[in-house]
Amino acid sequence: xxxxxxxxxxxxxxxxxxxxxxxxxxxxxxxxxxxxxxxxxxxxxxxxxxxxxxxxxxxxxxxxxxxxxxxxxxxxxxxxxxxxxxxxxxxxxxxxxxxxxxxxxxxxxxxxxxxxxxxxxxxxxxxxxxxxxxxxxxxxxxxxxxxxxxxxxxxxxxxxxxxxxxxxxxxxxxxxxxxxxxxxxxxxxxxxxxxxxxxxxxxxxxxxxxxxxxxxxxxxxxxxxxxxxxxxxxxxxxxxxxxxxxxxxxxxxxxxxxxxxxxxxxxxxxxxxxxxxxxxxxxxxxxxxxxxxxxxxxxxxxxxxxxxxxxxxxxxxxxxxxxxxxxxxxxxxxxxxxxxxxxxxxxxxxxxxxxxxxxxxx
Amino acid sequence: xxxxxxxxxxxxxxxxxxxxxxxxxxxxxxxxxxxxxxxxxxxxxxxxxxxxxxxxxxxxxxxxxxxxxxxxxxxxxxxxxxxxxxxxxxxxxxxxxxxxxxxxxxxxxxxxxxxxxxxxxxxxxxxxxxxxxxxxxxxxxxxxxxxxxxxxxxxxxxxxxxxxxxxxxxxxxxxxxxxxxxxxxxxxxxxxxxxxxxxxxxxxxxxxxxxxxxxxxxxxxxxxxxxxxxxxxxxxxxxxxxxxxxxxxxxxxxxxxxxxxxxxxxxxxxxxxxxxxxxxxxxxxxxxxxxxxxxxxxxxxxxxxxxxxxxxxxxxxxxxxxxxxxxxxxxxxxxxxxxxxxxxxxxxxxxxxxxxxxxxxxxxxxxxxxxxxxxxxxxx
Numbered sequence: 001x002x003x004x005x006x007x008x009x010x011x012x013x014x015x016x017x018x019x020x021x022x023x024x025x026x027x028x029x030x031x032x033x034x035x036x037x038x039x040x041x042x043x044x045x046x047x048x049x050x051x052x053x054x055x056x057x058x059x060x061x062x063x064x065x066x067x068x069x070x071x072x073x074x075x076x077x078x079x080x081x082x083x084x085x086x087x088x089x090x091x092x093x094x095x096x097x098x099x100x101x102x103x104x105x106x107x108x109x110x111x112x113x114x115x116x117x118x119x120x121x122x123x124x125x126x127x128x129x130x131x132x133x134x135x136x137x138x139x140x141x142x143x144x145x146x147x148x149x150x151x152x153x154x155x156x157x158x159x160x161x162x163x164x165x166x167x168x169x170x171x172x173x174x175x176x177x178x179x180x181x182x183x184x185x186x187x188x189x190x191x192x193x194x195x196x197x198x199x200x201x202x203x204x205x206x207x208x209x210x211x212x213x214x215x216x217x218x219x220x221x222x223x224x225x226x227x228x229x230x231x232x233x234x235x236x237x238x239x240x241x242x243x244x245x246x247x248x249x250x251x252x253x254x255x256x257x258x259x260x261x262x263x264x265x266x267x268x269x270x271x272x273x274x275x276x277x278x279x280x281x282x283x284x285x286x287x288x289x290x291x292x293x294x295x296x297x298x299x300x301x302x303x304x305x306x307x308x309x310x311x312x313x314x315x316x317x318x319x320x321x322x323x324x325x326x327x328x329x330x331x332x333x334x335x336x337x338x339x340x341x342x343x344x345x346x347x348x349x350x351x352x353x354x355x356x357x358x359x360x361x362x
Numbered sequence: 363x364x365x366x367x368x369x370x371x372x373x374x375x376x377x378x379x380x381x382x383x384x385x386x387x388x389x390x391x392x393x394x395x396x397x398x399x400x401x402x403x404x405x406x407x408x409x410x411x412x413x414x415x416x417x418x419x420x421x422x423x424x425x426x427x428x429x430x431x432x433x434x435x436x437x438x439x440x441x442x443x444x445x446x447x448x449x450x451x452x453x454x455x456x457x458x459x460x461x462x463x464x465x466x467x468x469x470x471x472x473x474x475x476x477x478x479x480x481x482x483x484x485x486x487x488x489x490x491x492x493x494x495x496x497x498x499x500x501x502x503x504x505x506x507x508x509x510x511x512x513x514x515x516x517x518x519x520x521x522x523x524x525x526x527x528x529x530x531x532x533x534x535x536x537x538x539x540x541x542x543x544x545x546x547x548x549x550x551x552x553x554x555x556x557x558x559x560x561x562x563x564x565x566x567x568x569x570x571x572x573x574x575x576x577x578x579x580x581x582x583x584x585x586x587x588x589x590x591x592x593x594x595x596x597x598x599x600x601x602x603x604x605x606x607x608x609x610x611x612x613x614x615x616x617x618x619x620x621x622x623x624x625x626x627x628x629x630x631x632x633x634x635x636x637x638x639x640x641x642x643x644x645x646x647x648x649x650x651x652x653x654x655x656x657x658x659x660x661x662x663x664x665x666x667x668x669x670x671x672x673x674x675x676x677x678x679x680x681x682x683x684x685x686x687x688x689x690x691x692x693x694x695x696x697x698x699x700x701x702x703x704x705x706x707x708x709x710x711x712x713x714x715x716x717x718x719x720x721x722x723x724x725x726x727x728x729x730x731x732x733x734x735x736x737x738x739x740x741x742x
Binding site for chain 2: 006007009029116122130190342343347
């Protein structure tokens with residue numbers, strides 16, 4: 001078994017949560033090299049954005065990532081608003097924050113179940129999905145759709161929250177806090193889980209910065225880099241929350257960062273629900289044409305820094321739309337992380353980067 | 363030894379045949395014994411197969427409940443609709459799946475080495491567990507064969523399994539299967555040692571390789587308590603090693619579906635796949651048989667005299683079955699709770715933890731035995 005061989009993991013392989021290929025060069029159980037092949041679900045999303053009126057691209061922005069559709073459409077809408085120079089009401093901003101944070105929680109639950117499933121603890125593959133379903137029920141109650149929301153609008157939101165939403169949402173946040181504590185008891189107190197997560201796929205601080213890690217992956221390596229703090233948008237400066245940072249850089253740190261982020265998100269949601277202004281125009285009129293000019297707007301996606309670079313050209317149709325996907329940069333560094341490790345460490349490392357092929361291939 | 367429950371039936375059958383053919387046939391005694399033996403063999407085979415099917419159902423249902431699911435529900439007898447719900451438990455799910463697998467095409471991969479792929483699988487993976495069936499006691503007295511070398515034979519047959527896994531994985535010419543096969547071989551070879559060492563302690567105190575004798579010696583201990591009480595370290599080593607031998611979570615490394623798709627059985631389809639999965643559960647069942655006989659007092663219960671249990675027909679079998687299912691429940695519980703560990707960590711645990719622990723156990727057991735042989739049921 002000392003001779004080297006290539007193992008193709010993908011495009012149809014349980015390690016890929018999505019359609020991509022990981023070509024691993026192995027020497028027995030040791031990984032000596034790897035190559036990432038992507039592009040299987042390239043859908044010309046950027047080109048589609050450049051060939052239609054700017055407001056009609058929003059449903060497609062949902063399709064960038066089925067796990068965090070809200071944050072992708074939100075980022076697009078906010079980028080357009082920045083280009084148009086619009087100021088939206090406080091009430092709409094608070095509502096957006098609530099929606100985005102719920103989306104972050106749902107996304108992190110999906111990540112948790114994928115990660116646990118890759119480690120082989122199938123109970124934790126199923127149970128976070130149950131909690132995620134409660135979040136999605138709530139979002140469906142608001143938007144009418146379970147995953148592809150199409151709720152944001154240039155100038156605000158599509159409509160008001162339904163009756164009883166505030167109480168439901170507050171109750172749900174407390175429920176989720178309890179559940180996260182339960183997950184920690186199930187996973188972090190488990191010796192086998194620690195064996196598989198601790199010191200696995202260690203990403204040093206320098207490498208994290210050099211390889212362009214963003215989001216929880218970056219914060220697990222000891223750099224704060226949360227766009228909500230670095231370059232605040234919406235009403236995040238008014239809300240009090242911490243950005244969880246761990247210095248381990250391994251899969252365990254990434255797990256802990258995400259679990260802590262869920263708790264911070266519920267904290268943010270409760271504050272936003274308390275501070276939600278009673279009055280405010282939530283759907284302003286927006287100009288028909290984009291002005292001449294360019295804008296880069298970034299937000300903190302559940303996966304990291306999500307950005308849109310948009311050039312307007314005195315037209316309904318944007319001249320250029322470029323999407324910056326956090327999962328793309330995190331995918332590239334998984335290749336670096338798995339090299340030198342064991343074949344069995346590939347699934348947890350790849351899963352801990354939280355990939356979403358929809359936004360990587362676009 | 364024999365079951366004793368078929369003697370009357372065989373006598374009646376032979377008598378019936380002599381009655382309808384008066385004076386024409388004369389039966390040898392050997393024919394009578396052969397008939398009884400084959401009936402016993404059939405009954406143990408049926409027992410094992412039925413239990414395997416039920417075990418798979420039990421695991422699915424139980425793991426489903428632990429995972430906040432319901433497990434199989436639809437394919438079942440029609441018990442009717444009452445108390446406001448349709449009562450279905452998915453009891454026939456496995457039967458339906460067996461039928462599905464049987465109806466599938468038997469595919470041998472084009473690039474596979476045909477001879478080892480076929481022979482290795484059926485001769486070394488499927489056959490040994492079935493052979494093991496003959497050595498299992500179905501109760502206190504319901505035993506087909508109780509050879510003096512019982513354990514040696516059982517572990518000899520057990521150790522054929524990794525050979526078959528390696529041959530199948532290697533010959534199917536698939537990278538996942540090769541890796542899975544090698545992992546399986548490494549895992550089973552390293553865990554056989556602690557397994558046998560933990561059994562060794564029992565053999566030392568009982569001076570016997572026979573499952574039946576070991577089980578019955580546990581009735582002579584203080585209050586008839588099983589060996590688990592007196593050698594807890596050995597029991598733990600045995601459980602962990604058995605989980606590794608049967609490739610159960612957290613040691614299901616050879617078929618780690620996250621990275622190796624289906625491990626060594628990636629290229630097995632239809633009937634072969636079904637047999638490989640059934641064999642795995644078969645081995646778990648046999649492992650439970652062995653564990654129950656060694657550490658849980660077999661077909662006997664503490665505080666109840668052995669003669670009472672033996673005097674009631676099939677009571678000992680019922681006790682054994684209940685114990686086996688409790689034993690298997692532990693494995694299912696662990697499966698629902700733990701992640702899978704890595705192959706190097708697995709080997710570390712095996713060589714650096716379990717083998718020293720097994721030796722510690724042996725030393726402790728010897729000291730205890732020398733101090734008080736009655737603790738282990740030795741009547742002096």
